[in-house]
Amino acid sequence: MTLPLQHTPPHHAHHPDAQLDGTALWRRWLQAGITAGLAAYFSLDLLLGGGFRKYINIELEWLIVLAAGSLILLAIVAVGEGSRLLRGEESGHSHGSLVSLVILALPLLLAALSPEVPLGADAARGRLSTSVQPGSFSTLQRDPRDYHILDWLRAFAREADLERFEGQEANLLGFVYREVDYPDDLFLLARITLSCCVADASAVGLPIHHPQAAELPADQWLQLRGRFQLGAFGDERMPILQVEEMTWVEPPEQPYLYP
Amino acid sequence: MARVLPFLDRKLISWACWLILLALLIALFRNIAASSFLLFSTYFLGIFIEAAPFLLLGAFISGLLEAFVHRDDLARLIPTRLLPATVMGALLGFIFPVCECGVVPVVRRLFRKGMPLSVGVALLLAAPVMNPVVFASTYIAFGWGPLLWGRFAITFVVAVTVGLVFSRAQPAEVLLHGGVGEELSLVARRPPWRSGLTSAARVAIDDFFDMGRFLVVGALLAAALQTFADSRLLLEIGQAPVRSVFAMQLLGYVLSVCSTVDAFLALSFAGSFSSGALLAFLTYGPMIDIKSTLMFSAVFRRPVLVVLIILPLLMTALISIWLNLNLALGG
Numbered sequence: 234m235t236l237p238l239q240h241t242p243p244h245h246a247h248h249p250d251a252q253l254d255g256t257a258l259w260r261r262w263l264q265a266g267i268t269a270g271l272a273a274y275f276s277l278d279l280l281l282g283g284g285f286r287k288y289i290n291i292e293l294e295w296l297i298v299l300a301a302g303s304l305i306l307l308a309i310v311a312v313g314e315g316s317r318l319l320r321g322e323e324s325g326h327s328h329g330s331l332v333s334l335v336i337l338a339l340p341l342l343l344a345a346l347s348p349e350v351p352l353g354a355d356a357a358r359g360r361l362s363t364s365v366q367p368g369s370f371s372t373l374q375r376d377p378r379d380y381h382i383l384d385w386l387r388a389f390a391r392e393a394d395l396e397r398f399e400g401q402e403a404n405l406l407g408f409v410y411r412e413v414d415y416p417d418d419l420f421l422l423a424r425i426t427l428s429c430c431v432a433d434a435s436a437v438g439l440p441i442h443h444p445q446a447a448e449l450p451a452d453q454w455l456q457l458r459g460r461f462q463l464g465a466f467g468d469e470r471m472p473i474l475q476v477e478e479m480t481w482v483e484p485p486e487q488p489y490l491y492p
Numbered sequence: 493m494a495r496v497l498p499f500l501d502r503k504l505i506s507w508a509c510w511l512i513l514l515a516l517l518i519a520l521f522r523n524i525a526a527s528s529f530l531l532f533s534t535y536f537l538g539i540f541i542e543a544a545p546f547l548l549l550g551a552f553i554s555g556l557l558e559a560f561v562h563r564d565d566l567a568r569l570i571p572t573r574l575l576p577a578t579v580m581g582a583l584l585g586f587i588f589p590v591c592e593c594g595v596v597p598v599v600r601r602l603f604r605k606g607m608p609l610s611v612g613v614a615l616l617l618a619a620p621v622m623n624p625v626v627f628a629s630t631y632i633a634f635g636w637g638p639l640l641w642g643r644f645a646i647t648f649v650v651a652v653t654v655g656l657v658f659s660r661a662q663p664a665e666v667l668l669h670g671g672v673g674e675e676l677s678l679v680a681r682r683p684p685w686r687s688g689l690t691s692a693a694r695v696a697i698d699d700f701f702d703m704g705r706f707l708v709v710g711a712l713l714a715a716a717l718q719t720f721a722d723s724r725l726l727l728e729i730g731q732a733p734v735r736s737v738f739a740m741q742l743l744g745y746v747l748s749v750c751s752t753v754d755a756f757l758a759l760s761f762a763g764s765f766s767s768g769a770l771l772a773f774l775t776y777g778p779m780i781d782i783k784s785t786l787m788f789s790a791v792f793r794r795p796v797l798v799v800l801i802i803l804p805l806l807m808t809a810l811i812s813i814w815l816n817l818n819l820a821l822g823g
Contacts, residue, residue: 264701271544279541288538300545303552307700310693335511336705339712340540347533355527356534366762428756431538432718432749492756 265311272304287351289430351488352425353452354410357436367391398461398472405457409449420446426490440466440473456480536715543593550594551699554601555692563605578655581611585619591751592620596787597699614655620751620778621647633755643774650807710783714748733816736769744777751778768816776808
């Protein structure tokens, strides 16, 4: 059986007068403007400003470099096209329907409207876990006082005898997360975890014992020092951090954990 | 009429309706809870920022194809027999390393250059998985094992089969505008590099805007689902051999995570889901998700779109369920 290649009739003529009306001109310039806007957003805000850390895995920084470079190149070409059109030189196919231009401006609009806040307690709701798979990642070589929340949960998962964590010192950074049915002296110190971008975010949390737990505002970032003591979290028996020192801190530059 | 009011066509009105709906939704969010709006916006920007580089890459490749590959070259390179041609289509992704956002402009361009339907469809479905980047990320996540090989084997089989299904169809029945695009090859057969690159960039910018709107709308939908749907409901299904497969397919469709990194996401489900379900997630998710459905709608006619969504769904589901029931794969 042989395969016929498609036969295409000679190509469509565009409406000859489509290029003469002014819309082609200002659409080109609008397209150039939006491309330049996106280029600026990717290069200045996301890349140089470090904003990309709130949206994707830091390992994927090269993606932002790639996008910023491509967009700058496209913006230059688009401006060139616009000025060619302005000088009355034919600029070939003028596409970029008004609608697609408006839609491509939406990311810029949303980026401008919403402050760059990392995901927090709202995102964690419904996808937070206090137990994880042990994972292949080795925590053995490091000082347990440097463990972050995910390291601790993995260590708990690997160890059959939780008694061994009794009295162990820990330094933790995370944000406050509570659900309505928690006892008044308990909260979770949580971190958002993601592997690629915020679309696959989930959250991990460690139960923390603190007398004023109920009064702590959700999403407040805390630096905690304390020791574990076995206790009950719901119907589960697990190490619970007894706080010895608590500092309110700003959200860190790199807010997520990457499993 | 159309000349007097060039903006008033049906397509535009339908887009305008979408936008109005969107504006209403945004207004609603802001009134109900500013925090939901913030969450929605963060999800949207995350998906868009992560997918845009791949779309740009695809647009550039499409531009280079337009400028430097003549339709006669394509005719010469593609085997004339159906099966080898389709198999080649499924493997082409290793040469064009693009994921599901990038492959659509490339395939659309190739269709305009006269690429046979079966080859293009196989490329479209296979390329998001069949490429070196995805191979590397899947290997890093799962190592050598049944999940790595299964992912590539299932994708290959499904892409070639669906491609063959399309071999009898006429391009005019399948593609919008009968696949006849504005062939821009005003340039000579082999343009000099400089003018060739300029025209490639010109094509790239139009492709980026043409396809980008579907990416944006797809990301908006995916972000809305992320904000308001509870993925826990899906995750509870876990190990059930049949239901877990469909649950993970649904999850893959809705999340719209890029295929280059979805292996790491699958890894986080590895403990709680059957291996068949993971394979279904790793094969169906890259082929079809919310983003790509919308982007496909710029290339294919509506009924064909349905076939392109349903057929791979059923095939990957059947293979995965069969594996769940008959083989105990080591996760």
